Structure formats: structure tokens, C-alpha cells
Amino acid sequence: MSRSAKYTMVGRYEGMTDPAEAGRRVDEGFVPLLRQVPGFVAYYWVDAEHGVMLSTSVFEDQAGADELVKRAADLVRDNLAPLLPNPPQVTAGHVVAAG
Structure with missing residues (x-):
């Protein structure tokens, strides 16, 4: 893997009723x-409309993504869970091409 390799997690959240509040x-x-x-590089929270939100997290490597999962558990449970009626569909992996 090259030195510039990245690791990305993409989440799809369905059933959102208040995307503006979730965004805030x-x-x-x-x-x-x-x-x-x-190792954090970038993050995007996207309103895909019709009750669907998408998140994209980019890290230098998988260790950063793993650390985020550990650190975020309490925050998500305490602050975001009421707005997330369904568990997210999460896909993660190493970036093999980028533009």
C-alpha cells in the first residue's frame, strides 16, 4: 500500500425525519x-433527501477509523440516536483510486 493510501467509511442512514437538526x-x-x-482527513454529512443521510469519513489509515468508532459511541448514543431511527448501513475499506 502506498504512503498516500487512505481508509474510508461510508454510512447510510434511512428514516431520518429531521435532517436539519441531525446536521446541526x-x-x-x-x-x-x-x-x-x-489520522483524520475529511468528513462529509450529506442530505440525500427522502429521509436518507450519508456520511463519509476519510482517514490516513484504518487505525484512525477504528479510533473514531471507539470515541464516538457515547456521543452517538447520547446525542444522535433519537434522530437515527434505523441502524446505519456502514461500508468501509481502503481507497484504491482517487481523483
């Missing part, structure tokens, strides 16, 4: 937490 909570609580994780 993510921006105010989750994004600051992300920025503290070693």
Missing part, C-alpha cells in the same frame, strides 16, 4: 470529535 448536531458535536482523531 453532527456539525456541533461529532465534527469536533472527528478533528481530534489521529
Whole structure:
């Protein structure tokens, strides 16, 4: 794997009833937490409409993604869970091409 290799996690959240509030909570609580994780590169929270939100997290390596999962559990449970009626569909892996 090259030195510039990245690791990405993509989440799909269905059944959202208040995307604006979810966005506010993510921006105010989750994004600051992300920025503290070693290896963090970028994060996007997307309103895909019709009750679907998408998240994309990019890290230098899988260790950063694993650390995020550990650090975020309490925050998600305490602040975001009421807005997330269904468990997310999460896909993760090593980036093999980027533009």
C-alpha cells in the first residue's frame, strides 16, 4: 500500500425525519470529535433527501477509523440516536483510486 493510501467509511442512514437538526448536531458535536482523531482527513454529512443521510469519513489509515468508532459511541448514543431511527448501513475499506 502506498504512503498516500487512505481508509474510508461510508454510512447510510434511512428514516431520518429531521435532517436539519441531525446536521446541526453532527456539525456541533461529532465534527469536533472527528478533528481530534489521529489520522483524520475529511468528513462529509450529506442530505440525500427522502429521509436518507450519508456520511463519509476519510482517514490516513484504518487505525484512525477504528479510533473514531471507539470515541464516538457515547456521543452517538447520547446525542444522535433519537434522530437515527434505523441502524446505519456502514461500508468501509481502503481507497484504491482517487481523483
